[in-house]
Amino acid sequence: xxxxxxxxxxxxxxxxxxxxxxxxxxxxxxxxxxxxxxxxxxxxxxxxxxxxxxxxxxxxxxxxxxxxxxxxxxxxxxxxxxxxxxxxxxxxxxxxxxxxxxxxxxxxxxxxxxxxxxxxxxxxxxxxxxxxxxxxxxxxxxxxxxxxxxxxxxxxxxxxxxxxxxxxxxxxxxxxxxxxxxxxxxxxxxxxxxxxxxxxxxxxxxxxxxxxxxxxxxxxxxxxxxxxxxxxxxxxxxxxxxxxxxxxxxxxxxxxxxxxxxxxxxxxxxxxxxxxxxxxxxxxxxxxxxxxxxxxxxxxxxxxxxx
Amino acid sequence: xxxxxxxxxxxxxxxxxxxxxxxxxxxxxxxxxxxxxxxxxxxxxxxxxxxxxxxxxxxxxxxxxxxxxxxxxxxxxxxxxxxxxxxxxxxxxxxxxxxxxxxxxxxxxxxxxxxxxxxxxxxxxxxxxxxxxxxxxxxxxxxxxxxxxxxxxxxxxxxxxxxxxxxxxxxxxxxxxxxxxxxxxxxxxxxxxxxxxxxxxxxxxxxxxxxxxxxxxxxxxxxxxxxxxxxxxxxxxxxxxxxxxxxxxxxxxxxxxxxxxxxxxxxxxxxxxx
Amino acid sequence: xxxxxxxxxxxxxxxxxxxxxxxxxxxxxxxxxxxxxxxxxxxxxxxxxxxxxxxxxxxxxxxxxxxxxxxxxxxxxxxxxxxxxxxxxxxxxxxxxxxxxxxxxxxxxxxxxxxxxxxxxxxxxxxxxxxxxxxxxxxxxxxxxxxxxxxxxxxxxxxxxxxxxxxxxxxxxxxxxxxxxxxxxxxxxxxxxxxxxxxxxxxxxxxxxxxxxxxxxxxxxxxxxxxxxxxxxxxxxxxxxxxxxxxxxxxxxxxxxxxxxxxxxxxxxxxxxxxxxxxxxxxxxxxxxxxxxxxxxxxxxxxxxxxxxxxxxxxxxxxxxxxxxxx
Numbered sequence: 001x002x003x004x005x006x007x008x009x010x011x012x013x014x015x016x017x018x019x020x021x022x023x024x025x026x027x028x029x030x031x032x033x034x035x036x037x038x039x040x041x042x043x044x045x046x047x048x049x050x051x052x053x054x055x056x057x058x059x060x061x062x063x064x065x066x067x068x069x070x071x072x073x074x075x076x077x078x079x080x081x082x083x084x085x086x087x088x089x090x091x092x093x094x095x096x097x098x099x100x101x102x103x104x105x106x107x108x109x110x111x112x113x114x115x116x117x118x119x120x121x122x123x124x125x126x127x128x129x130x131x132x133x134x135x136x137x138x139x140x141x142x143x144x145x146x147x148x149x150x151x152x153x154x155x156x157x158x159x160x161x162x163x164x165x166x167x168x169x170x171x172x173x174x175x176x177x178x179x180x181x182x183x184x185x186x187x188x189x190x191x192x193x194x195x196x197x198x199x200x201x202x203x204x205x206x207x208x209x210x211x212x213x214x215x216x217x218x219x220x221x222x223x224x225x226x227x228x229x230x231x232x233x234x235x236x237x238x239x240x241x242x243x244x245x246x247x248x249x250x251x252x253x254x255x256x257x258x259x260x261x262x263x264x265x266x267x268x269x270x271x272x273x274x275x276x277x278x279x280x281x282x283x284x285x286x287x288x289x290x291x292x293x294x295x296x297x298x299x300x301x302x303x304x305x306x307x
Numbered sequence: 308x309x310x311x312x313x314x315x316x317x318x319x320x321x322x323x324x325x326x327x328x329x330x331x332x333x334x335x336x337x338x339x340x341x342x343x344x345x346x347x348x349x350x351x352x353x354x355x356x357x358x359x360x361x362x363x364x365x366x367x368x369x370x371x372x373x374x375x376x377x378x379x380x381x382x383x384x385x386x387x388x389x390x391x392x393x394x395x396x397x398x399x400x401x402x403x404x405x406x407x408x409x410x411x412x413x414x415x416x417x418x419x420x421x422x423x424x425x426x427x428x429x430x431x432x433x434x435x436x437x438x439x440x441x442x443x444x445x446x447x448x449x450x451x452x453x454x455x456x457x458x459x460x461x462x463x464x465x466x467x468x469x470x471x472x473x474x475x476x477x478x479x480x481x482x483x484x485x486x487x488x489x490x491x492x493x494x495x496x497x498x499x500x501x502x503x504x505x506x507x508x509x510x511x512x513x514x515x516x517x518x519x520x521x522x523x524x525x526x527x528x529x530x531x532x533x534x535x536x537x538x539x540x541x542x543x544x545x546x547x548x549x550x551x552x553x554x555x556x557x558x559x560x561x562x563x564x565x566x567x568x569x570x571x572x573x574x575x576x577x578x579x580x581x
Numbered sequence: 582x583x584x585x586x587x588x589x590x591x592x593x594x595x596x597x598x599x600x601x602x603x604x605x606x607x608x609x610x611x612x613x614x615x616x617x618x619x620x621x622x623x624x625x626x627x628x629x630x631x632x633x634x635x636x637x638x639x640x641x642x643x644x645x646x647x648x649x650x651x652x653x654x655x656x657x658x659x660x661x662x663x664x665x666x667x668x669x670x671x672x673x674x675x676x677x678x679x680x681x682x683x684x685x686x687x688x689x690x691x692x693x694x695x696x697x698x699x700x701x702x703x704x705x706x707x708x709x710x711x712x713x714x715x716x717x718x719x720x721x722x723x724x725x726x727x728x729x730x731x732x733x734x735x736x737x738x739x740x741x742x743x744x745x746x747x748x749x750x751x752x753x754x755x756x757x758x759x760x761x762x763x764x765x766x767x768x769x770x771x772x773x774x775x776x777x778x779x780x781x782x783x784x785x786x787x788x789x790x791x792x793x794x795x796x797x798x799x800x801x802x803x804x805x806x807x808x809x810x811x812x813x814x815x816x817x818x819x820x821x822x823x824x825x826x827x828x829x830x831x832x833x834x835x836x837x838x839x840x841x842x843x844x845x846x847x848x849x850x851x852x853x854x855x856x857x858x859x860x861x862x863x864x865x866x867x868x869x870x871x872x873x874x875x876x877x878x879x880x881x882x883x884x885x886x887x888x889x890x891x892x893x894x895x896x897x898x899x900x901x902x903x904x905x906x907x908x
Binding site for chain 2: 594635638639640641642656658659661662664665666667668670671672673674676677681685686688689690691730733743
Binding site for chain 2: 004005007010011013014015017018020021022024025027028031032067071074
């Protein structure tokens with residue numbers, strides 16, 4: 001019957017037109033950066049105002065901010081160290097948690113990445129703590145946040161006393177994880193730094209909260225393993241040199257001398273570097289475990305006077 | 308294939324749509340309200356310290372865009388559905404025209420209406436900006452990123468109009484095969500999704516699985532990407548808006564509209580009017 | 582070349598949301614209308630009349646079968662220039678005036694300028710719309726809308742005119758005007774195809790008719806072909822009767838009392854009415870009237886509709902290839 005359009009030609013035409021539209025779009029995207037700058041999202045800087053503007057969609061708006069925060073972090077991760085810019089991370093997380101005070105993942109993820117040391121991260125443990133305290137204000141019984149604050153103090157601020165206090169506080173919340181009390185104790189004990197960290201990270205890996213957190217905690221555990229391995233290697237090198245081993249010292253030399261079985265590599269598979277004259281062991285170049293966290297100097301407990 | 312589209316017929320149908328809009332009291336109310344908002348921005352800006360000119364421009368263009376969207380969606384859906392519901396289409400289709408011509412005529416009719424409305428509202432905004440600019444002492448005005456009466460407002464308004472053309476086509480498309488309520492819901496949904504195109508594109512930076520990122524990218528290209536039509540930020544901050552950007556974006560809009568209207572014409576031509 | 586031709590035209594609608602069943606609105610309609618005829622398309626409500634018109638106007642598409650108007654396929658643009666269509670209970674754009682509506686439609690046919698203005702004015706005069714023509718259609722009464730409808734049907738001097746229930750909602754004056762219009766169109770040599778369920782209109786206007794019921798064509802032909810000229814009986818009205826005429830009297834089929842002393846006697850066709858009157862009034866009474874009773878269109882109509890009453894429109898069989906009586 002005349003009057004009805006024939007399906008196939010019209011569908012072909014529509015597909016061709018859409019293809020042309022896509023081409024125009026690709027051309028435009030190539031020439032002009034059309035990613036919406038996060039500054040636009042921060043047009044409103046105050047969470048209170050944003051909450052009023054978002055009407056009943058504040059939780060949805062919080063999600064938008066959270067997604068933007070993730071993108072910001074992803075972008076920064078991919079950027080070269082010179083171009084890295086984390087300036088927007090805290091404001092975005094602040095907005096997300098301001099719009100939705102119960103936004104768990106924003107607090108915990110935010111804290112981890114805010115406290116990550118430069119150049120990989122922003123190196124702002126103070127902001128991490130500020131964020132987590134905000135979370136505690138909304139949920140005073142969330143022992144996970146107390147644990148996280150303790151962790152920030154411990155790892156990023158090198159404040160073991162403060163860390164132990166927070167772990168202790170967390171352990172007092174009914175239903176808190178079993179390891180918080182021993183963690184508080186271990187933190188204060190001599191040489192407890194690495195094992196305390198191990199406990200925390202193991203707990204994070206097992207807690208199954210979130211892929212991001214788990215992966216990061218697993219990576220920290222590997223870093224700790226690397227540090228232990230490096231200490232062990234240093235001892236071996238010391239022994240070797242003390243016993244008159246050949247200098248410059250190399251891994252092959254140590255293997256030949258039967259001090260080592262194979263060329264040692266870190267848990268991510270990168271061979272350690274051995275200073276040929278200094279005998280110093282460090283992470284191999286390009287290792288994905290770099291940079292290793294700085295450790296506070298070991299506490300020396302002097303025997304009590306008068307004993 | 309009766310794809311011969313006669314321009315005079317399309318023009319006559321478009322003229323009728325335009326006439327209907329001129330006599331539509333609701334449309335007047337919307338435009339009037341938009342102009343009130345624009346005028347009110349003058350007052351609102353007094354509440355913020357500095358940044359007044361930016362607020363007036365932002366609020367003004369946002370009002371034009373927002374109200375334009377209302378008109379495009381609600382009248383766009385009614386273009387086809389009202390004719391069918393009230394059965395005026397019976398007498399109309401007996402006249403020497405094809406259903407395709409009817410659909411395209413309706414589209415251009417609403418587009419003309421939108422052009423007039425956007426122009427009127429933009430003129431109102433320019434007037435407000437001119438008044439504001441005239442009232443501000445020159446040494447304060449020097450601190451502005453861009454002059455109050457920046458002629459590039461025409462470009463910003465033109466891109467708003469191009470976006471509204473796409474929204475109209477979406478509304479017409481859905482209204483050819485679903486009820487008015489569903490068509491409104493789908494159109495709204497698609498318009499909102501269209502604002503977040505950049506997020507779809509950036510999925511691969513956030514998500515680990517490659518297939519999901521591929522799907523997101525596919526959706527980014529398939530679904531209407533409306534965010535680039537919004538150049539408020541560049542306009543307000545005196546950042547360049549390249550002519551090639553405008554050309555490519557409007558070109559994208561025109562091609563996307565053509566694709567949508569072809570599909571709409573196909574669906575419309577096969578429909579039984581019960 | 583026929584003005585209108587259909588071959589086994591059929592339409593199934595899907596009814597129901599979850600498991601749609603096909604509902605046969607029209608089952609294999611085959612008919613033809615010659616140029617210059619006034620063709621009455623009759624049937625009760627729901628018979629498929631409006632469906633047929635919508636199929637012819639390509640507002641809906643047929644499930645099977647074909648049709649043509651003026652020898653051209655349905656939907657053909659050249660053919661649409663030569664026809665006019667008035668839908669049932671029409672609605673036109675209520676924000677336009679009658680004049681504006683006709684001007685718009687005339688424009689769609691390509692009329693322009695002064696020629697168009699003259700044409701519009703003439704048609705509005707013909708349908709009797711005076712100063713009202715400048716009022717917006719939302720202020721029009723139903724009768725006035727119908728007049729506008731007729732005007733827009735004729736705006737292009739069509740050769741074939743389709744009217745769907747043109748008398749619906751009109752008062753007796755309006756109906757008289759429409760009847761006169763149809764006759765005038767016939768005198769001008771145009772073809773008129775109209776659907777109706779009002780039989781008296783068909784009897785006075787149509788050269789040929791078709792009767793549809795339950796989607797099926799029951800019969801088509803001229804009135805004289807379909808309705809026998811045969812006498813069915815006599816109706817004798819008597820008054821001042823001292824008592825009721827006996828039903829057992831020879832030649833009497835039935836007696837009905839109308840009022841005191843007044844009776845209607847139904848007599849067999851073979852009887853001699855004058856002799857019957859003399860016999861029945863032997864003891865008193867007076868003749869009022871003797872009327873010949875023939876088969877009427879209404880009788881035919883009712884018979885055909887009854888015949889169709891067993892039709893199941895949800896039947897799954899494909900539409901009939903050539904259905905309906907052809908007398």
